[in-house]
Amino acid sequence: MEERGISRAVIGRLPRYYRYLGELLEAGVERISSSDLSKKMRVTASQIRQDLNNFGGFGQQGYGYNVKYLYTEIGKILGLNREHPIIIIGAGNLGQALANYASFEKSGFTLKGLFDVNPRLEGVSIRGIPVRMMDDLEEFLQKNEIEIAILTLPKSKAIEVAELVIENGIRAIWNFAHTDLNLPEDVIVENVHLSDSLMKLSYNISRYNEEHQK
Amino acid sequence: MEERGISRAVIGRLPRYYRYLGELLEAGVERISSSDLSKKMRVTASQIRQDLNNFGGFGQQGYGYNVKYLYTEIGKILGLNREHPIIIIGAGNLGQALANYASFEKSGFTLKGLFDVNPRLEGVSIRGIPVRMMDDLEEFLQKNEIEIAILTLPKSKAIEVAELVIENGIRAIWNFAHTDLNLPEDVIVENVHLSDSLMKLSYNISRYNEEHQK
CATH class of the missing domain: 3.40.50.720 (NAD(P)-binding Rossmann-like Domain)
Known part of the structure; x- marks a missing residue:
């Protein structure tokens, strides 16, 4: 089933990204590279890049991801910006x-x-x-x-x-x-x-x- | 990864089989065909046959599954026969x-x-x-x-x-x-x-x- 091109497997992984990004935010981390995030989450960096590219990609080559921005955007996708x-x-x-x-x-x-x-x-x-x-x-x-x-x-x-x-x-x-x-x-x-x-x-x-x- | 040939996906579904078979047992059902079990569980009958064939197959063509036997055997696979x-x-x-x-x-x-x-x-x-x-x-x-x-x-x-x-x-x-x-x-x-x-x-x-x- 196509869900705006996003597979069920990717959706299933979003809450985990959201959780890790929340932990990074709490720890005051502002940017993280896909390879550092990959080590923390124990998934491959290419999996992370592929997953996040489904949503337009949130990183710039060589600059890593803006933690707060990514956290907020994934939160919106998950519907957490509503009551x-x-x-x-x-x-x-x-x-x-x-x-x-x-x-x-x-x-x-x-x-x-x-x-x-x-x-x-x-x-x-x-x-x-x-x-x-x-x-x-x-x-x-x-x-x-x-x-x-x-x-x-x-x-x-x-x-x-x-x-x-x-x-x-x-x-x-x-x-x-x-x-x-x-x-x-x-x-x-x-x-x-x-x-x-x-x-x-x-x-x-x-x-x-x-x-x-x- | 090969786990005696049994995929992680099959293992992930075993507790659900165990739960449905437990409900059938409680309701006094002794035998069930893969097609009846399929309707109850909302998965295809061929999926059920394939999954259970991983463990040697528990049914005889045309006779359906013996509920109690299947429940017990899946329980053993899940390690529920030990404390x-x-x-x-x-x-x-x-x-x-x-x-x-x-x-x-x-x-x-x-x-x-x-x-x-x-x-x-x-x-x-x-x-x-x-x-x-x-x-x-x-x-x-x-x-x-x-x-x-x-x-x-x-x-x-x-x-x-x-x-x-x-x-x-x-x-x-x-x-x-x-x-x-x-x-x-x-x-x-x-x-x-x-x-x-x-x-x-x-x-x-x-x-x-x-x-x-x-």
């Missing part, structure tokens, strides 16, 4: 952890609401946002412009709740439930399947052990 | 969320210790495991066989702590800190960079809006 109002559904430990990430807010992901079914959480506030009960969710979505719903729910509830928020105007879901939601094609879903990641780690340990111990 | 003793370093909301996932324990990832710097957490127990202070970490690692350290720490501390656990025998890290650890090649690291995932979501929203609204 993204979010709600979190499921205010358990994981939901609270996400609610507490100040760095998300810095990137424009503004927490507008927190929902749970557990009456013991009613009225508890996280960063000034009170936990509301699920019964209030539909009305809340109708009265507020929310872009992203973060689902930190058990999988048994996730699909039902995803369908409810979509009916009420949500178009993007960041899903932490341990299941694929299989929603209509026009809903944008990004899954974080933690156990898939843990299994990849476990596979790599097994392979390492096979190669090194016997 | 993986883990510790969590950083007992904040995210560390506590991970400590509370009973499903990890079911897959053999057994929580042996929880560590934090916050004295207010000292003595708090999660699923019967007390939070210990970081000062006790080295001695704990020397006295206990731990395979995986889960780092749910701020990035400013993550590299230092990663180096400490490696010096004390840990060979695998599941890293949630917002930075790449860039450790020696023989340390197995799996990163969960939540903000990278959120940025991909944000990119896809921007692209969707461009295509549909203007």
Whole structure:
């Protein structure tokens, strides 16, 4: 699929560029050559040049990249120059952890609401946002412009709740439930399947052990 | 790189097969054809056949796959038939969320210790495991066989702590800190960079809006 000529693989690497450039900015670095960036990121310099050329190229031969400019431009491509109002559904430990990430807010992901079914959480506030009960969710979505719903729910509830928020105007879901939601094609879903990641780690340990111990 | 002929892409898909087969097992399904599995997983039936053929093929033409057998065999490939003793370093909301996932324990990832710097957490127990202070970490690692350290720490501390656990025998890290650890090649690291995932979501929203609204 052509996406203005930019492949999915390049897009997948942009957040990592953004992260490294942010670290360089914090460290006060103003310019960096593709070869120095390459050493830091452990990818080839030619990969970096090719990737960034997709966006018109941000460097001048021999001068390296202007870190702040590149950081800002990649941020725009990633849509971080706009506000993204979010709600979190499921205010358990994981939901609270996400609610507490100040760095998300810095990137424009503004927490507008927190929902749970557990009456013991009613009225508890996280960063000034009170936990509301699920019964209030539909009305809340109708009265507020929310872009992203973060689902930190058990999988048994996730699909039902995803369908409810979509009916009420949500178009993007960041899903932490341990299941694929299989929603209509026009809903944008990004899954974080933690156990898939843990299994990849476990596979790599097994392979390492096979190669090194016997 | 050849890994017994199995590509990284296939390995990356195994946890998802494992998850779907687990759901089928829970639903009491004993056999499934590659075409039915294909519809459920939204990948082509030929992709499924090719992927599973890497492991000798688990189906008989016309009979479909034996769900339980396939689930068990993929579990073995992923190393889930062994115990993986883990510790969590950083007992904040995210560390506590991970400590509370009973499903990890079911897959053999057994929580042996929880560590934090916050004295207010000292003595708090999660699923019967007390939070210990970081000062006790080295001695704990020397006295206990731990395979995986889960780092749910701020990035400013993550590299230092990663180096400490490696010096004390840990060979695998599941890293949630917002930075790449860039450790020696023989340390197995799996990163969960939540903000990278959120940025991909944000990119896809921007692209969707461009295509549909203007």
